[in-house]
Amino acid sequence: MRKTSPLRVLTKKSFVLYLAVLLLFWNEAIYPFIHSSLWNTITENDGLQAARILIVADPQLIGYQNEPLFMGPIARFDSDRYLSRGFFYALRHGRPDLIIFLGDLVDEGVEASTEEFDLTMARFDNIFASYKSIQRIYVAGDNDIGGEAEQVITTLRNRFSKRFPNVLSMRDLGLRGVAVDEMNVFNGELRNLTAATRDDKLSLMLSHAPIIRSFGVGARQASERNSDLILSAHDHTAWSYTRNRAGSSSSFERTQIEGEGVIEKTIGRDQPVIELQTPTCSYRMGVPDMGYGLLTLRTIDDETGKGKLELEAKYTVLWLPGRYPQLLSYLVILVWLLIITAHRVLYSCLRSIVLTRNKTVKQNIV
Template identity: 80%
Template sequence: MRKTSPLRVLTKKSFVAYLAVLLLFWNEMIYPFIHSSLWDTLTEEDGLQAARILIVADPQLIGYRNEPALIGPIARIDSDRYLSRGFFYALRHGRPDVILFLGDLFDEGVEGSDEEFELTLQRFDSIFASYKSVQKVYLAGDNDIGGEGEYVIDSRRERFRKRFPNTLSMKDLGLRGVAVDEMNVFNGALRNLTAASSDDKLSIMLSHAPIIRSSVAARQAADRHSDLILSAHDHTAWSYSRERAAAAGSSSSTFERTPIDRGTVVEATVGRTQRVLELQSPTCSYRMGVPDMGYGLLTLRRIDDEADGSKLQLQARYTVLWLPGRYPQLFSYIVVAVWLLILVAHRVLYAGLRSIVLTRNKNVKQNIV
């Protein structure tokens, strides 16, 4: 009787199973690590230290109402793991001084109950855990408190601010003289996030929704209050720039818009004599219906034209830490799972037919005897 080699037996019985395990390790561990190692570091060539800001936009943690009952728990687990893994690598790579959350933190912040809000908050804290020494700024998006199609209700806004307190000191970042404001494009609300001082010479505007291509009122407010704008909302990455009202006329709405692709690094000088610059960050969630997801990474360094700092400017460098696509990975799992099911079904069917044939042959031999 010819012996079958162990390798041949292994190939026949376990090839697909080993392939599934290898695919799991590749998708969940190996490829994300390799992918993150190719991100741009935004290292300052002259060695001068710059403030590093990691931007988290539109994570939109899946809620408990809009997902099918059977798929919902699986979808939440997979989406949360994707967000957590991407944030882990972005945090390790970016080594930020500040983490800026640009709104739409929850998908069902408006329609969810207080209990569902607290459950989602626990998941959020687990996903985006970081060092206590890192400053954090949280903006509310329309999915958190309303604004796009719904009224911004005070109770939602206060609940958000209570659960997401902001800590921001520009002095600790080496950016003394730079004020930071928040604008809600949907209702026109404007508030200061840093203690105002007489030596504030530049201003950074934070907004969930883009401003430069927004309403006339928003653009005028940007002219008065901002030199650099950081926004999100559209789930894609863009760079906008616009002449100030004094240079272009108060009614002008002309602006330049450039997509931020993989490998792009935006470099610009920010100051009162420069064009208003807006950097729009993409979503970090694969559930938002866009092919490319990522975390924004921004460095800001002071440039003083004069010894007394009377002409303060900032050197800004921005890139996106692009994430691996998730749907191709899920599709690969489905292909392997279907393959396994076909092999199992084939083996069961073959065993059943073989049993029938053996039984029939046995009966035939008994009848002959």
């Protein structure tokens, strides 16, 4: 009797299983590492140090009410892991001095119970863990405190402010003379995140929703504040807005941010107003491209002798790998395994039936 090659037996019985393990290792470890190593690096001109800012927009951690009961734990696990892995690589690549969370931190902030909110916050802390030396700013979005489909809810606003205290020192960032404010476009609320001083010459405005293209009270107040650089999110996609200071405030240019390039802008009172809109970092938001924003700000020496302050701004998006194609590959492997298993079970049943029938026939003949 000819012996079957061990390699042949292995191929017949385990090829799909080994392929599944290889695919899992590729999707979850190898490819994310390779992908992040290809991210664009923002270099600092003349070797002068710039403040490095990592922008996290619309993570929208999945809640406990709007997911199917049997799929909820799986969806939360996979989404949380995707966010955590992306943030880990963005943190390692960006080496930020400051992290700005631009709102919609959770998906069900308005409707979640106290227990559900606490569970979500524990997950948030695990996902976005970083060194204590890195400063943090948290901006509330409409999914956190209301504002789009409903009024901003005061109790949720207070809960958010208490849960997410902001830590910000412009002196430590090397950006003295820059005032930072938070604007809520939905109700026009303006908060100063830095103590106003006589040295303030530029204004950095943080907003969950875009400001330049808005026509509401928030846009008017931002214009009155004379903002120079605006950072926003909300739409889950990446855009750059430019508005000239002269002329109508409703006239602006809008350009979609794509690819791995670096946007370079000069920020100053004699320059156009710039708004940079960062995409979502969650694959659950229904858009094909996700990423983290990386911004560097560096003071430009005033050569006019007039005490004018300008900033050199460089911005890029650290684009993340798509998740749905990976999940689809897992589904294909799973269906393949189910078909093979069903085929073997069916074959074994039919073989058992045939052997039993043959045995019965032989007994009858005897």
